[in-house]
Amino acid sequence: MMVSAISLLVFLFGLIIGSFLNVAIYRYRTGYTLRGRSQCLICGKTLRWFELIPLASFIIQGGKCRACGGRISWQYPLVELATALALWGIYRQSLFTHNNLWLLILDAVIWVLLIAITTYDLRHKIIPDEWVYTFAGLAMIRLVVSGADWKWGFIAGVILFGFFGGLWLISKGKWMGFGDAKFALGIGFFLGLEPALSAMMFAFWSGALVGLAIIAIERFQFSARLAGVPARRAVLGREIPFAPFLTLGIALVYFAQLHVVPLFIS
Ligand SMILES: [Zn+2]
Structure with a gap:
């Protein structure tokens, strides 16, 4: 019970790290820093907090921007999911390898x-x-x-x-x-x-x-x-x-x- 609660926390933490990672990958060598609000890449609208929830926002919005309906890249949910799975996998493995x-x-x-x-x-x-x-x-x-x-x-x-x-x-x-x-x-x-x-x-x-x-x-x-x-x-x-x-x-x-x-x- 305790273990699964930690698993879930690690997974959620991974989603958040993945979300930051997306920003880092996107802004790398563009002159933008990691600060500054995220915007829709098509219409430029500044995204609200509920449009920035890892994985969930993409699924709820059907992969589209709420303002302009432009397609959001699959990269975002996939990187978030991959990061969450990786961190969860490392944690799970540590239970056996100590x-x-x-x-x-x-x-x-x-x-x-x-x-x-x-x-x-x-x-x-x-x-x-x-x-x-x-x-x-x-x-x-x-x-x-x-x-x-x-x-x-x-x-x-x-x-x-x-x-x-x-x-x-x-x-x-x-x-x-x-x-x-x-x-x-x-x-x-x-x-x-x-x-x-x-x-x-x-x-x-x-x-x-x-x-x-x-x-x-x-x-x-x-x-x-x-x-x-x-x-x-x-x-x-x-x-x-x-x-x-x-x-x-x-x-x-x-x-x-x-x-x-x-x-x-x-
Ligand atoms: Zn848009």
């Missing part, structure tokens, strides 16, 4: 960063240096604090960085951005060698699936156009950001403890 408070706080900050990096990469197809270096730095601190054999985590980061850096170098940045290499460095520090490799496999598999789906949809649209059916709109850009797949891989390893690499070794 990690100390510092480790919990580090994990929470790391996951908030991961969600920010993923969302920013989806929007702008670039990973901000400050965020990805902060992630790698915090992951390094976590590695030392956790009391695990930090040498392996360190080696994991270097190996993954080398692998992604190699892909970036060989393809002259076509297959992989250099931002992905910096991201991989932190992933190695954060998870350690075997779990990080499992996360990479999930990332490449899910990335390949989505890539194939996009090619299939484009083919379909192309043949529809040949048949005289007007294409409604282009599906997606050619460049698919990779950070979301990497984060999905990290989540599968970190929260669901899914590991694929041991299957290949044993």
Whole structure:
């Protein structure tokens, strides 16, 4: 009973953090600070307090601005929900792992960063240096604090960085951005060698699936156009950001403890 009440509080706290995170992602490098009232991006109306309740406002308003009826981006409720689920997941996990408070706080900050990096990469197809270096730095601190054999985590980061850096170098940045290499460095520090490799496999598999789906949809649209059916709109850009797949891989390893690499070794 007590535990579920704390779970709920952690989840609600996550929603609020997610709401701030949306503002931070949106205003990053725009010259706006985190202060100042939120406005509708279409009509500019200053939003009232009841239009700023995480998740709830979006659902009640049907994803539309109350003043102009303009569509509100799905990014807002999704980032709020993802942050809430992440913090809740970290809390739930701590009940079994009995990690100390510092480790919990580090994990929470790391996951908030991961969600920010993923969302920013989806929007702008670039990973901000400050965020990805902060992630790698915090992951390094976590590695030392956790009391695990930090040498392996360190080696994991270097190996993954080398692998992604190699892909970036060989393809002259076509297959992989250099931002992905910096991201991989932190992933190695954060998870350690075997779990990080499992996360990479999930990332490449899910990335390949989505890539194939996009090619299939484009083919379909192309043949529809040949048949005289007007294409409604282009599906997606050619460049698919990779950070979301990497984060999905990290989540599968970190929260669901899914590991694929041991299957290949044993
Ligand atoms: Zn509006």
